[in-house]
Amino acid sequence: xxxxxxxxxxxxxxxxxxxxxxxxxxxxxxxxxxxxxxxxxxxxxxxxxxxxxxxxxxxxxxxxxxxxxxxxxxxxxxxxxxxxxxxxxxxxxxxxxxxxxxxxxxxxxxxxxxxxxxxxxxxxxxxxxxxxx
Numbered sequence: 001x002x003x004x005x006x007x008x009x010x011x012x013x014x015x016x017x018x019x020x021x022x023x024x025x026x027x028x029x030x031x032x033x034x035x036x037x038x039x040x041x042x043x044x045x046x047x048x049x050x051x052x053x054x055x056x057x058x059x060x061x062x063x064x065x066x067x068x069x070x071x072x073x074x075x076x077x078x079x080x081x082x083x084x085x086x087x088x089x090x091x092x093x094x095x096x097x098x099x100x101x102x103x104x105x106x107x108x109x110x111x112x113x114x115x116x117x118x119x120x121x122x123x124x125x126x127x128x129x130x131x132x133x
Contacts, residue, residue, distance in 0.1 A: 011112065015108055015112075016031060018108070019031065019033060019104065019108075022104060023101075023104075026097060027071050028073075028097075028101075032064065032067075032068060033101045033104070034054055035050065035054065035061075035064060035065065035068055035073075035074070036068070036073055036074075036090065036094050036097065036098060036101055037098065037101050037102060037105060038050055038053050038054060039074055039088050039089065039090050039094065040090045040094055040095060040098040040101075043088075043089045043090055044087045044088070044089060045087065045088055046079065046085045046086060046087050046088070047061060047062055047065060047085075047086055047088065050065065050088060065088060068094075071093075072091055072093045073090070073091055073093050073094040073097075074088055074089065074090060074091060074094060075088070075089045075090070075091050076088055076089075077089060
C-alpha cells in the first residue's frame, strides 16, 4: 500500500515545484501562496487556526506569517479581547494577488481531477477525509 502514499507525495511535489516556479517572482515560493489564500478566505484567523488549517506546525507557521508580513502580504493585529492572541489579516497586496492564486489552485485541482467522474471525485473526497495525519 506504500504506492498510495507515494502517489500522493508525487502529486504534492509536482504541484509544489510548479507553484514555486509560478510564484517565485512574487516571493511566494515554498508554498507561501497557501497562507495568502487561507487568510484572504478567512480574515481574522489567529495563528493557531491558520497553522491547523494548513496542517503545519505552529512555529513554522508563525515564522512564515512574519515573513509574509515583512513582504507586505499579511497584517498581524492583537485581538481586542485577548492581547495574547494575534489575528491575521490580508493586506491590499494580498487581496490584489488572491484572484491569481485562487485561479491557480482551481486550475491545478481541475487538471488533477479531470480523469475522474463526479462520483469518483466524491468517493476520493470521502476517502481522503477519513485520513488524518
